[in-house]
């Protein structure tokens with residue numbers, strides 16, 4: 304008997320039961336203890352022993368099961384805490400499962416964090432903070448910061464090993480798009496376009512380039528927010544199944560030879576075969592790699608099959624998120640939105656429960672975020688993450 308042929312008409316992975324094996328109903332049926340155990344086993348690898356974040360002692364520490372919730376409640380009013388704490392048997396430090404992690408100091412119940420992770424990973428391309436606010440009942444400011452903690456975990460969970468074999472590389476431009484003028488304007492001249500980033504000083508009152516382009520000065524200066532997202536894809540997957548993993552980085556100066564060189568050095572292994580489009584910055588790759596390019600002015604894939612469509616597939620995902628979900632992002636956060644899209648792309652075929660575990664597991668292994676702690680009190684560190692910034 305002949306071996307059965309591989310079923311190329313198989314169901315799409317988003318339509319299988321594995322794509323919904325954890326959902327709000329499943330989380331709702333978990334008991335409080337099960338939710339705590341879920342987080343504890345993600346953080347400490349087991350359900351019975353805890354690791355003291357202060358002295359590092361591994362033990363079954365004293366559970367502080369009951370505590371007074373508020374001095375305003377009548378005496379004897381005790382409640383099970385939503386984020387229970389332990390006391391260390393050795394140094395008496397009090398800690399919870401979120402102490403010293405990305406969720407350090409959170410007032411949210413663990414169940415809420417789990418629910419939000421499920422909601423965040425539900426859609427394929429991204430989930431807006433206002434959207435999650437509407438379904439979870441949390442304030443949009445709360446969901447914004449919680450989502451950014453998830454994105455920080457995604458940024459820390461990017462592929463570390465350079466890609467080997469077949470690799471595709473490309474750049475996509477995000478942000479810095481000025482609002483269109485209400486009146487139809489003549490096409491910008493070459494000289495105006497060259498000066499569009501507003502770096503040169505304004506010589507005189509007549510010399511206001513935004514006037515010639517029919518813009519306000521503020522709108523014209525917006526163009527300085529334009530950034531390029533560089534992507535490298537691991538294209539060794541099965542034929543027809545897309546790339547296996549992607550790596551991303553954000554650069555300020557467009558697809559410059561400097562930024563492309565740094566990106567290639569970090570994410571492409573020596574000896575890899577690289578496919579790009581015909582942009583000038585990629586010609587340097589031919590020095591260390593077998594390099595092929597496709598002329599996008601003519602075609603997306605040439606007669607020999609040279610293409611960078613896996614890189615374009617990643618940008619399609621990120622562009623859908625930009626237009627349809629986030630409606631743009633500030634340069635300050637672009638790195639994290641790019642890493643989110645890359646994480647979603649790399650792990651797109653994982654079952655949902657594995658995705659949630661991977662995301663929360665990474666978040667619980669990281670320390671508090673200097674970027675997000677005290678964000679609304681303006682204490683958060685505000686610096687762009689760029690590959691080509693000469694620090």
Ligand SMILES: [Zn+2]
Pocket residue numbers: 355356357358359360391392393394395396
């Ligand atoms: Zn201790």
